[in-house]
Amino acid sequence: MKIIVKENDIEGGAAAFKIFEKGIKNGAKVLGLATGSTPVTLYQNWVKSDLNCDNLTSINLDEYVGLKPDNPQSYHYFMQKHLFDKKPFKKSYVPDGLEATKDPQAAADHYNQIIKDNPIDIQLLGIGRNGHIAFNEPGSSFDTVTREVKLTDNTIKANSRFFDNIDEVPKSAICMGIANIMSAKKVVLMAFGKNKAHAIKEMIEGPVTEQVPASILQKHLDVVVIIDKAAASELDDKYKK
Numbered sequence: 711m712k713i714i715v716k717e718n719d720i721e722g723g724a725a726a727f728k729i730f731e732k733g734i735k736n737g738a739k740v741l742g743l744a745t746g747s748t749p750v751t752l753y754q755n756w757v758k759s760d761l762n763c764d765n766l767t768s769i770n771l772d773e774y775v776g777l778k779p780d781n782p783q784s785y786h787y788f789m790q791k792h793l794f795d796k797k798p799f800k801k802s803y804v805p806d807g808l809e810a811t812k813d814p815q816a817a818a819d820h821y822n823q824i825i826k827d828n829p830i831d832i833q834l835l836g837i838g839r840n841g842h843i844a845f846n847e848p849g850s851s852f853d854t855v856t857r858e859v860k861l862t863d864n865t866i867k868a869n870s871r872f873f874d875n876i877d878e879v880p881k882s883a884i885c886m887g888i889a890n891i892m893s894a895k896k897v898v899l900m901a902f903g904k905n906k907a908h909a910i911k912e913m914i915e916g917p918v919t920e921q922v923p924a925s926i927l928q929k930h931l932d933v934v935v936i937i938d939k940a941a942a943s944e945l946d947d948k949y950k951k
């Protein structure tokens with residue numbers, strides 16, 4: 711893993727954008743994209759750049775089951791607002807939260823086929839405080855592919871800040887699996903803030919274990935981790951250069 715420590719999320723977003731820009735200039739065509747508060751500074755750099763996205767395909771990590779694309783809390787809506795409205799891609803895939811309400815397995819199978827047909831060149835990730843990636847919570851098998859996942863109480867609580875009240879947070883999501891994520895040629899993981907410091911330490915220094923889903927990234931050959939000083943605060947000094 712290559713670890714880049716920046717002063718804050720603004721600098722981190724700029725550094726992440728440079729990696730995507732370089733990758734795209736070198737031929738990356740399919741990007742795995744992520745939601746959450748962490749990638750916002752990356753998308754801000756993206757929309758103000760002159761990067762042409764007409765030939766790019768994006769595949770998002772996850773979507774809440776039951777939310778329509780025009781629901782402001784849906785990940786469809788998030789992506790439109792933060793990136794696609796200003797930088798439309800040739801094709802953008804986000805799991806279908808409504809199809810998933812009727813037939814979660816069909817929605818998941820459909821998404822796995824999309825990933826198979828469009829192998830991901832660069833996958834963007836955030837990380838949950840418990841080490842989850844996308845909605846692959848602790849205990850998820852490293853063999854998982856896209857499927858319906860139940861959200862843990864902690865994740866529901868953490869994500870309730872985006873909803874009017876906690877009862878509105880969906881109880882499940884359609885989410886790429888860890889095997890899908892590991893199949894990407896390159897992975898860029900971003901994390902900012904003290905509340906991510908423990909997960910970052912476990913991911914980088916801890917054992918590879920399904921109890922810390924992000925720890926599997928130790929086995930991937932091309933991972934760049936972009937963190938700020940607060941998220942790096944529990945790391946051994948040798949990683950902080």
Ligand code: GLP
Pocket residue numbers: 744745746747748749771772835836837838839843844845865869
């Ligand atoms: C959610 C998302 C993840 C995200 C994580 C951290 O559970 N499904 O993709 O990485 O939260 O979110 P944030 O970036 O807002 O801290």
